[in-house]
């Protein structure tokens with residue numbers, strides 16, 4: 001297996017680090033536009049191999065896509081991150097050009113790659129990647145809900161005093177602060193509904209804290225977070241290269257599922273060797289449906305901005 005991570009910044013490097021530690025690929029290429037950055041980080045990571053005991057060969061590249069040739073999976077993290085007070089949506093102008101160019105370059109050398117989009121605004125960048133490459137829809141996966149669901153489990157675990165690993169919980173819809181939908185009604189603690197243990201007030205707090213999870217960290221750190229985003233990207237790579245068929249919320253092209261079309265939005269999907277293999281279309285109640293449709297409207301108006309760039 002060969003995996004490329006484009007963007008050797010905070011998220012890209014963390015994602016690559018997770019991929020190497022888990023030996024998800026024999027070859028791992030880190031690529032960045034900034035001279036020497038990817039080579040330096042690749043070397044630094046390789047110098048942990050003897051300590052951590054992994055065999056993945058990591059190389060860096062300054063914008064030379066020939067080194068990425070024959071990649072099975074490509075993770076795109078290149079682009080500006082948000083600063084405190086910014087929304088993910090404000091990044092669209094700069095990041096659209098970057099993501100489009102990266103997709104073109106990648107496909108020149110890896111025409112069969114499955115592409116995972118992390119750059120923000122992720123829902124729109126995923127839609128852009130799908131539209132501009134014309135690839136089969138199953139090969140374009142946006143990473144947002146995977147992270148948001150993990151953040152949701154963290155918030156739940158804080159209130160329940162339990163291990164996040166014992167929780168099942170998902171966030172669907174867009175990846176924006178106001179567009180994501182943490183579905184607390186479906187969340188369970190080892191199969192028991194969490195709502196049995198939480199007051200209405202606690203439930204509202206958990207949902208609200210999950211929705212601003214990214215913004216809270218951006219305020220604390222001064223730039224957007226990278227440990228959980230990098231780990232979430234690597235979890236998707238793992239499910240693809242090991243054909244695990246795990247169920248994750250990912251941003252994928254909808255063609256009538258959840259009542260939506262011509263949009264990429266976060267829904268539960270099975271991730272395996274063919275990319276996203278199946279959408280799990282489950283029944284939302286009226287309130288959840290309304291939130292989902294509102295989320296779709298917001299993402300669609302962001303997608304419309306692409307036409308003006």
Ligand SMILES: NC(=O)c1ccc[n+]([C@@H]2O[C@H](COP(=O)([O-])OP(=O)(O)OC[C@H]3O[C@@H](n4cnc5c(N)ncnc54)[C@H](O)[C@@H]3O)[C@@H](O)[C@H]2O)c1
Pocket residue numbers: 006007008009010011012031032033034037077078079080081082091095098101102117118119120122143144147175223224225226229
């Ligand atoms: N989807 C999610 O859940 C999620 C979570 C966190 C961050 N993000 C997004 O991921 C992106 C990266 O965040 P970060 O914190 O790693 O930022 P960062 O600034 O640390 O890294 C971005 C890297 O991209 C590189 N880059 C810019 N243009 C490039 C190009 N044309 N080709 C190759 N590399 C290029 C930069 O040189 C930089 O090293 C941002 O858009 C951020 O908003 C998404």
